Amino acid sequence: MVNRGFIMLRRELVDWEWYTDLNTCKVFLHCLVKVNYSSKKWQGVVIEKGEFITSYEKLATETGLTISKVRTALSKLELTKTIAVETTTIYTKIAILSLNDFVAEVDSASNDKPNSTRFDKRLTNDSHTIDNQLATTNTNNNIITNRKKIFREKVFALTKFNIKILESFFNYWSELNTEKTKMRFETEQFFEIEKRLNKWKANERITINRYKLDAELQTNRKSA
Structure with missing residues (x-):
């Protein structure tokens, strides 16, 4: 399948039941991009x-x-019943059911389609406009905002951790330096988010246990 062209998602997608489930939404959006938008053959198998x-x-x-x-x-x-999965010993075929409920318009990027040409031209003009706007703003701020958003998505994708742990972890490691050009985690030579989160979780447990122990000691002293 050629990775060209574009799809137009419907705004109703934000009300979809899996929209806030990061992993499920990510996999589904990936499927929307990967599916065929016309029938094709693959090794003798018809892919609709x-x-x-x-x-x-x-x-x-x-x-x-x-x-x-x-x-x-x-x-x-x-x-x-959003998708249907057919698994064989050779391959897995995924079909999106009610495709039109999610995708408003599809373009295969063929040169003979006038709509595609108009869209590409509009996209180019919009791109130039955006470039000009960015040139007149603080570039570092725009870049750091995007990086921070990506970092947050990666952290909160690890749903096996408690939300409070994810929040405190993200707030600490996304703190900006004085120049506001780097986050704290970007100054580390090595940084695997999941491994760091496991250490963070363990340290929080130790802190909580110490707090309880100190409270008990204080209470015992007062009783004595």
Whole structure:
């Protein structure tokens, strides 16, 4: 499948039941981009519009999620009849049911389509406008805002951790330096978010236990 062209998502997507489930939403949006928008053949198999051939391992690599998280996300989507999954010994075929409920318009980026040409021209003009706007603003602020947003998404994607732990972890490691050009975690030579979170969780447990112990000692002293 050629990775060109564009899709136009419907605004109703924000009201979709899985929109706030980061992993499930990410996997589904990836599927929307990957599916065929016209019938094609693959190794003798007909792949219809709204379908594509993949594997759990490939989806994990493409989305940056673990195979387990991909399986869980696909199970949720299949359970709510958003997708259909057909697995064989050779491949996994995913079909998006009611594709038009999510995608408003599709363009295959063919040069013979006038709509595509108009869109590309408009996109180019919009891009120049945005570039000019960015040139007159603080570039560092724009970059750091985007990086901070990406960092937050990566942190809160690790849903196995308590939300309070994720919040305190993110607030600490996203603190900006004096020049407001770097976050605290970016000054570290090595930084694996999940490993750091495990240490953070362990340290918070120690702190809580120490607090309880100190409180008990203070209470015992007063009683004595």
